[in-house]
Amino acid sequence: MMTDIINRNGESISLEDEKQIIDTINKWLDNEVRANVLAFEHKDEYPHLMVEQMKDLGLFGATISQKYGGMGLPSSTYAKVVATISEVWMSLTGIFNSHLIMAAAVERFGTEAQRNYYLPKFVTGELRGGLALTEPDCGTDLQAIRTRAVKHGNDYVINGTKTWISNGIEGNCVALLVKTDIEVEPRHKGMSLFLAEKSDGFNVGKKLKKLGYKGIDSAELIFDDYHISQDNLIGGEEGHGFLQTMGGLELGRINVAARGVGVANAALKDATSYAQTRSTMGKPIGQHQAIQTKLGDMATRSHAARLLVEDAANAYDRGDRCDMEAGMAKLFASEAAMENATECMRIHGAYGYSEELHVERYYRDAPLMCIGEGTNEMQRIIIAKQLMERNPV
Numbered sequence: 001m002m003t004d005i006i007n008r009n010g011e012s013i014s015l016e017d018e019k020q021i022i023d024t025i026n027k028w029l030d031n032e033v034r035a036n037v038l039a040f041e042h043k044d045e046y047p048h049l050m051v052e053q054m055k056d057l058g059l060f061g062a063t064i065s066q067k068y069g070g071m072g073l074p075s076s077t078y079a080k081v082v083a084t085i086s087e088v089w090m091s092l093t094g095i096f097n098s099h100l101i102m103a104a105a106v107e108r109f110g111t112e113a114q115r116n117y118y119l120p121k122f123v124t125g126e127l128r129g130g131l132a133l134t135e136p137d138c139g140t141d142l143q144a145i146r147t148r149a150v151k152h153g154n155d156y157v158i159n160g161t162k163t164w165i166s167n168g169i170e171g172n173c174v175a176l177l178v179k180t181d182i183e184v185e186p187r188h189k190g191m192s193l194f195l196a197e198k199s200d201g202f203n204v205g206k207k208l209k210k211l212g213y214k215g216i217d218s219a220e221l222i223f224d225d226y227h228i229s230q231d232n233l234i235g236g237e238e239g240h241g242f243l244q245t246m247g248g249l250e251l252g253r254i255n256v257a258a259r260g261v262g263v264a265n266a267a268l269k270d271a272t273s274y275a276q277t278r279s280t281m282g283k284p285i286g287q288h289q290a291i292q293t294k295l296g297d298m299a300t301r302s303h304a305a306r307l308l309v310e311d312a313a314n315a316y317d318r319g320d321r322c323d324m325e326a327g328m329a330k331l332f333a334s335e336a337a338m339e340n341a342t343e344c345m346r347i348h349g350a351y352g353y354s355e356e357l358h359v360e361r362y363y364r365d366a367p368l369m370c371i372g373e374g375t376n377e378m379q380r381i382i383i384a385k386q387l388m389e390r391n392p393v
C-alpha cells in the first residue's frame with residue numbers, strides 16, 4: 001500500500017502523485033529545456049517561454065497550500081522537484097524558489113486579508129518575485145540594514161537600496177526587509193517585512209553581471225520615497241520582520257541544498273558517462289584507478305547530499321525545529337556540488353573547459369550555493385551552536 005506524504009500544514013499527497021509530478025517535470029525538461037540550456041546560458045538570456053511553462057506546471061504555487069490554489073507540496077517532494085530541475089539547469093529554480101519563500105512568509109505570518117489577497121496571485125504567477133534583504137553594505141549581518149520605512153498617515157515611506165535581488169527585474173513584487181525603528185535594542189526589534197509591489201519610487205537598476213546562475217536576473221533595487229500602505233506590512237505589526245525572515249530560511253536552506261544535489265548529480269552523471277567513452281593508453285579512462293577513485297568519491301558525496309536533504313525536509317514537514325539539519329544539508333550539498341563540479345571538469349580534461357559542454361557551467365554555478373541563504377561559514381557556526389544547545393553539560 002502506498003502511504004501519503006504530509007506537509008507542515010497537514011495537507012497530503014500520495015507517493016503516486018509525487019511520482020507523477022517528477023515524471024511530468026522530467027518530460028518537460030526533456031522536451032523544452034535540455035536542448036536550449038547552452039544557448040540561454042551563454043547569451044545570459046531570460047527564459048520567458050520556460051517561465052510561462054513553469055506557471056502552467058504549477059511551480060509558482062508548488063509549496064503554497066491547496067486551499068489557496070497551490071499544490072501544497074511537502075518540502076521533501078519539493079526538494080526532489082528542485083534537484084530534478086537543477087540537474088538540467090539550476091538557474092530555473094531561482095525563478096520560483098525565493099518567490100515561494102516570500103509566499104511562505106505570507107502564509108505563516110501574514111494577516112488573513114494578506115493571505116487571501118496575495119497567495120492566489122502568487123500561485124498563478126500574476127504576482128511574482130522574491131526576497132529583498134541584502135544591501136550593498138550587508139548580507140550576513142542583516143540587522144545592519146539601512147533601508148528605512150517611516151510612518152506617514154496610513155502609509156510608510158521607504159528609502160534605501162537593496163542589491164543582488166533575484167527576480168528583481170522580471171518580478172513585480174518582493175518581500176522587503178526594512179528598519180522601522182533605528183533606535184531600539186536588540187536591533188532586530190526595529191525590523192519589519194513588507195510586501196512591496198512595483199510602483200512609483202520602486203526603481204530597478206541594471207541586471208548584474210555574474211560568474212554563473214545565468215539567465216535569471218539579479219538586480220539592484222532603489223527605493224526613493226516609495227509609498228506603501230500599512231496593509232502591506234506582513235502580519236500588520238512592526239518589529240517582527242527579522243524573525244519572519246529567519247523563519248523562512250530553514251526552507252530556503254533546504255531548497256539551496258536541493259539545488260546542490262542537482263548540480264552534484266549532473267556532474268556525477270556526465271563524468272560517469274565520459275569515463276566510459278574517452279580512452280587513453282588503449283582503454284577507457286574509467287578503467288584507470290585514478291579516475292575510479294574520483295568517481296567513487298563523487299557518487300558517495302552525491303548520495304550523502306541527497307540523504308541529508310531528505311532528512312532535513314522530512315524534519316521540516318513534521319514541523320520540527322530543523323535549523324541544524326537544514327544547515328548541514330545546505331553546507332554538505334553545496335560543497336558536494338563544488339567538489340563534484342571540479343572533479344567532473346578534471347575528468348573531462350580540456351573538454352571540461354569548453355563552452356560546448358555543460359561541465360564548465362556546473363563549475364560556475366556551484367559556488368552560488370555556498371553563498372546564498374546564509375554562507376557556509378555561517379552554517380558551520382549555526383550547526384555548532386545548535387549542537388551545544390541540544391547537548392548541554
Ligand SMILES: Cc1cc2nc3c(=O)[nH]c(=O)nc-3n(C[C@H](O)[C@H](O)[C@H](O)COP(=O)(O)OP(=O)(O)OC[C@H]3O[C@@H](n4cnc5c(N)ncnc54)[C@H](O)[C@@H]3O)c2cc1C
Pocket residue numbers: 098130131132133134137138139140141163164165166167210213218368371372373374375376377378
Ligand atoms: C547570484 C546571487 C543571488 C542572490 N540573491 C539574493 C536575493 O534574491 N535576495 C537577497 O536578499 N540576497 C541575495 N543574494 C545575496 C546573498 O544572500 C548574500 O551575498 C549573502 O547573504 C552573503 O552576504 P554578503 O555577500 O554581503 O557577504 P558578507 O556578509 O559581507 O560576508 C563576507 C564573508 O565574511 C563571512 N562572514 C560574515 N560574517 C561572519 C561571521 N559572523 N562569522 C564568520 N564569517 C562571517 C561570510 O561567510 C563571507 O565569507 C544573492 C547573492 C548572489 C551572489
